[in-house]
Amino acid sequence: MHNLDTLTVHAGEEKKKPYGALSMPIVQTSTYAFTDTADLIAFMEDKQAGRKPAHGEYGRYGNPAQSVAEQRLAILEGAEDALLLASGMAAITGTLLTFLSAGDHYIVTDDCYRRTRQFSQTFAARMGIECTIVPIDEPQTLEAAIRPNTKLIFTESPTNPFLRVVDLQALTAIAHAHNLLSIVDTTFGTPFNIQPISLGIDLVIHSATKYLGGHNDLLSGVVIGQKETIDQIRELQAMMGAIPDPHNTFLLLRGLKTLALRIERQNKSGQALAEFLEGHDHIKQVWYPGLTSHPDYETASRIMTGFGGVVSFELDTDAAGARRFIDALQIPYIGPSLGGVESIVEQPALMSHFGLSADERQCLGITDELVRYAAGIEATKDLIADIAQALTAI
Ligand code: PLP
Numbered sequence: 001m002h003n004l005d006t007l008t009v010h011a012g013e014e015k016k017k018p019y020g021a022l023s024m025p026i027v028q029t030s031t032y033a034f035t036d037t038a039d040l041i042a043f044m045e046d047k048q049a050g051r052k053p054a055h056g057e058y059g060r061y062g063n064p065a066q067s068v069a070e071q072r073l074a075i076l077e078g079a080e081d082a083l084l085l086a087s088g089m090a091a092i093t094g095t096l097l098t099f100l101s102a103g104d105h106y107i108v109t110d111d112c113y114r115r116t117r118q119f120s121q122t123f124a125a126r127m128g129i130e131c132t133i134v135p136i137d138e139p140q141t142l143e144a145a146i147r148p149n150t151k152l153i154f155t156e157s158p159t160n161p162f163l164r165v166v167d168l169q170a171l172t173a174i175a176h177a178h179n180l181l182s183i184v185d186t187t188f189g190t191p192f193n194i195q196p197i198s199l200g201i202d203l204v205i206h207s208a209t210k211y212l213g214g215h216n217d218l219l220s221g222v223v224i225g226q227k228e229t230i231d232q233i234r235e236l237q238a239m240m241g242a243i244p245d246p247h248n249t250f251l252l253l254r255g256l257k258t259l260a261l262r263i264e265r266q267n268k269s270g271q272a273l274a275e276f277l278e279g280h281d282h283i284k285q286v287w288y289p290g291l292t293s294h295p296d297y298e299t300a301s302r303i304m305t306g307f308g309g310v311v312s313f314e315l316d317t318d319a320a321g322a323r324r325f326i327d328a329l330q331i332p333y334i335g336p337s338l339g340g341v342e343s344i345v346e347q348p349a350l351m352s353h354f355g356l357s358a359d360e361r362q363c364l365g366i367t368d369e370l371v372r373y374a375a376g377i378e379a380t381k382d383l384i385a386d387i388a389q390a391l392t393a394i
Contacts, residue, residue, distance in 0.1 A: 002078060004192060012071030013253075024068050024248045028271035028320060029061040060241055066250040072256060073212070073222050076191040077204050081230040083223050083237065084249065088187060088207025090242035091221030092116050093123075095203060097240075098152065098233045099181055102128035104151045109136040111364075113165050113185065114352055120154075137295070139170040141150040146174075152181040158188040158300075161312040161348050161372045162287045162365065168303055172200030177252055181229075182240035187211070187339070193306040194265040210309075210339030214255040214262050217340075218248045262341065262377055266309030269375035269383055274311045276384050282391045284314040284369070309375035319368035321394040324345060326371065328393035330388045331378055338374030343383060345373050 002010075018025055026045055032055050034040040046053040056062050066084050074082040074234035085091045096119070098108060108120050111134050132145045136159065139321040153175050157166040168184060175182035186197045187207040196204045208220035223233055237243065244252075274288030286293070289300035290307035300307060315322050326334060336351055347354070353366045361367070375383055 007072070007075055008259045009257045011075040011186075012068045012073075024065050024250065024253055026246050027064045028246050032056040032058065042376065055322055059246075060243050061238060063244070063246050063249060065246055065253060066244055069244075069249050069256070070222070072209075072253070073206075074224055077224045078197045079204070079224045079226070081227040083227065083230050083234050084208070084244045084252075085221045085237060086244055087219045088113075088185075088205070088209055088243040089115055090223040090240075091205045091207070091223045092154075093119055094153075094236055094240060094242060095183060095205060095223050095233055096120075096124065098236045099152055100124065100129045103149060105130040105132070105147050105149045106151055107131070107142060107145050107153045108133050109142070109153075109155040109166060110134065111136055111159040111162055112154075113187075115158060116154070116156070116185070116376060121239050122164060135276050136164045136166055139167065139174060142171065143174050143178075146180070150178070150180060152183060154183045154185075156185040156187075157194070158186075158289055158308065158310075159371065160188065160310070160352075163188070163289050163294065163296075163308075163310060163312060165300040165304065167195075167288050167299045168196055168201060169227065170201040173203075176200065188308055188310060189304065190259065190263055190308070193267070193308055194304045197225070199303060202226070208252055208336065211263065211266075212256060212259065212354070213252050213258060213340070215251070215340050216337060216342055216344075218255070219250045220244055220248055220252050228251050262304065263308075265305035265377045265380070266339075266375050269378075269380040270307055270309040270311055272380045273373065273375060273383060273387065276387070277311065277313050280391060282394050284316045287312040310372060311375070312370060314367060314371045315369040315394065317394045319349075322369045322371065324393045325390050328390035328391075329386055331383060332373065332376075338372075340374075341377045343374060343376035343378060345371065349372055 029202045043053045070082040070084050108131055124131055134142045134145050155166050172182050182201050184201050185205045186194055187210050190211045190228045203223055203225040205223050208222050221232040271290045274286050274291050278286045288311045289296055332345040335344050348370055349368050353361055
């Protein structure tokens, strides 16, 4: 078994590829053709017997680059199989809809991605599926929320925007004791910083749009786990059609090749930015799991090997001062998303939580002065110098 650094470059890929190409070619086809009926029958027999057919059948059931990306991602997470989907949300909703039916109940931890919460509270409810949202750091409340019809626990770690880190060991102990499926979205973690399968989690989900793709130029999602479990989600994907595009998948494979280098830089910048900000006069509070002041520092140090490139902080100013700070930054783009080579900054109050009432935002701790900074791969020193000069604009 090689290091993750080597596996991100090579895993799942044959050395000998069509036309002697070194990089995995883009097979831009919606369908696959058979030379004659004997070829078709051989294909169907292979498929029925669970053998790998020589080529595909129809684009909604897979693509050569998709299979390579799935194998690579499964290997990186130490799992049997993976399924690539059109986006992170397709992975989340596809997984939940596979394992939940009308009359079922599931548990979601709070501070998770806004659309995951929205799906659980609106769409799932419409289908007769009940959901309880529990505090991220209260395993006893989580256990108390389990009912006879509870099917699964869905969590996210680290979270957005407060970088809360769930004690996945405590969570999986509860899930196993009650025979529940455990699912974690570790988009903010990546396999370099956390290995949830080794902590007992059944299914790992990523918005591959973020660190895995890494270049702010694709949308993709993946769910990773045991083959038998993944096969069930694959069956739903074949009906729902949220499939990855061949060109997107090529970009994902290319992005993955530099994941180790990018994460090394982003972990370093995240920690350095957090330490710089924590000591600054214009900063009220910093949230970064690599700081001893973070509420989950102990958990993060136990189950993570790096803390990522996202740092959230509250400026010691008012809404207008926060806007002056953001507008004075010269390096990061202002926008949603994270994990790419370009740094991105946002004020959750004006982006992900825009339109919520002041009371709703207060409940979630989203103030006008809260900033989420997602470091790219630019020089750490440059990012800090840029933030330092922008702080003088407050
Ligand atoms: N999960 C997390 C933690 C996210 O930050 C996002 C961001 O958009 C998603 C899921 C959804 O992923 P996508 O945008 O690829 O659908």
